[in-house]
Amino acid sequence: MSLDQIVRDGVNTAFKILNDNGNGLTTELTFSLSESRNYDFSTGGVSVNSETTVTVTGVILQLDTETAMRAVESLQLTVNPTAQFIINLSSFPDSRNLKLFDEFTANGVTYSVLNMTNNGYVVEGLAA
Amino acid sequence: MTTFDAILSSVESQFAKTTWTDTGIAAFPVNFSKGDLYPEEFVKIELLPSTGLNMQYGSAKQRSGTIIIQIYTAVNTGLRRVTAIADLLDSLFYRKLLQNNVQTFSSSMQIKGGNDADNPSLYRADYVVPFSVY
Numbered sequence: 001m002s003l004d005q006i007v008r009d010g011v012n013t014a015f016k017i018l019n020d021n022g023n024g025l026t027t028e029l030t031f032s033l034s035e036s037r038n039y040d041f042s043t044g045g046v047s048v049n050s051e052t053t054v055t056v057t058g059v060i061l062q063l064d065t066e067t068a069m070r071a072v073e074s075l076q077l078t079v080n081p082t083a084q085f086i087i088n089l090s091s092f093p094d095s096r097n098l099k100l101f102d103e104f105t106a107n108g109v110t111y112s113v114l115n116m117t118n119n120g121y122v123v124e125g126l127a128a
Numbered sequence: 129m130t131t132f133d134a135i136l137s138s139v140e141s142q143f144a145k146t147t148w149t150d151t152g153i154a155a156f157p158v159n160f161s162k163g164d165l166y167p168e169e170f171v172k173i174e175l176l177p178s179t180g181l182n183m184q185y186g187s188a189k190q191r192s193g194t195i196i197i198q199i200y201t202a203v204n205t206g207l208r209r210v211t212a213i214a215d216l217l218d219s220l221f222y223r224k225l226l227q228n229n230v231q232t233f234s235s236s237m238q239i240k241g242g243n244d245a246d247n248p249s250l251y252r253a254d255y256v257v258p259f260s261v262y
Contacts, residue, residue, distance in 0.1 A: 039160050042144035044137065046160070099168050118168075118202075 008090060011121045015088045018059055029087060030055045031101035058087035060106050063126075071126055077114050081126035085111075089121055098123060130189055130228050130261040136175050138227040139195055139259075142220040143173065151216055158198075166247070169209065171217070171255075172198040190262050195221060195232065197255040203243050210239070210253045221257045232259045 019026040032053045040047050061084045063071070068080050085104070092098060103112050104127070111127035142148065143155045154170040156162065177193035197217055201209045214237050221232050235257040244250040 037160075037162060039156050040144075041140045041142075041155065044140060099166070 007121055011088055012090060015057065015091075019057065025059050026057050027060055027106050028055055029058045029060070029085060029104045029106045031104040033100050033102070036100070054092065054101070056087050056091045058085050058091075058106075060085050071115075075115055075126070077126070079112075079114055079128050081114050082128045083111060083126070085125050085127055087123050089118065089123055092123070130191060130230070132177055132191075134228040135177065135191065135193075135230055135259070135261060138230040139173065139175055141227060145220070147219060148216070153213060153216070166200075166250075169199075169201045169213070171200065171213065174198065190260065192258065192260040195257045195259055197221075197257075199253045199255055200244060200250045201253075203249055203251045205251070207239070207253075210251070211237075214253070214255045217255045217257075221255075226259075228261065230259050230261050232257050234258075 015026065018024050030053050036049050036052075038047050038049060039045075063081055063084055068082065071077060071081050085106075098118060099116065101113065103110060105111070114126045114128055116123060116125035140157065148155065154167050156170060156172050158172055158174045160172075174196040175193065176196060177191055179192075199210050199213050199217075201213070214235070218235055222235050224232050226232065235255060238254040238256060240252045240254065244252045
């Protein structure tokens with residue numbers, strides 16, 4: 001088994017433990033992408049796609065003021081983050097398009113994504 | 129007689145084939161902006177027609193030029209993904225006879241050696257293939 005697969009399995013196990021059969025810390029995050037433009041190579045025309053959503057399982061941590069302020073300084077954010085989110089990359093259908101999603105809804109609250117980093121296994125980010 | 133528009137259409141139609149669409153890699157022409165909504169990797173298609181033969185017989189219109197496919201990948205991920213995408217492009221453009229008698233030749237790559245000036249989270253390399261139309 002490759003080292004890559006060992007890490008991937010470890011991440012999957014960690015998220016399973018966090019889920020604790022639905023009673024744990026994980027929650028469903030619905031990422032949404034509002035209308036986007038695309039180019040149709042068969043017709044040579046521009047097409048407009050309507051809203052797309054993707055639902056993944058992840059963890060949301062509410063940030064205290066001190067942590068939020070540190071994040072604003074270190075990442076030079078213009079908005080104070082209120083939450084940190086972590087999602088398992090293998091649960092995302094097409095991780096290459098992850099950057100396209102700029103907001104998500106979790107537990108009935110809509111968050112705007114302020115920052116997102118992808119290390120190939122998990123995606124961590126800050127939202128407000 | 130092959131027009132500029134027909135040449136571009138021949139090149140662009142390669143990206144409508146399942147050989148390319150099955151890869152899931154987004155492709156856009158130049159002069160097309162998605163604002164901030166670019167995926168983590170994508171390609172941009174550019175066509176540079178150059179001068180054909182000045183002396184030609186009959187209605188034949190020889191043209192030649194270069195197809196440049198700009199390959200964008202995430203920074204700090206090495207060159208492997210760039211070369212893998214270039215290999216995929218080879219399956220579409222390396223020594224092929226496209227529609228409208230567009231004949232492509234051997235390809236090359238130009239590694240830009242730096243992050244993209246417009247978006248520092250992207251790394252750019254160019255896939256280059258010359259073409260001729262008779």
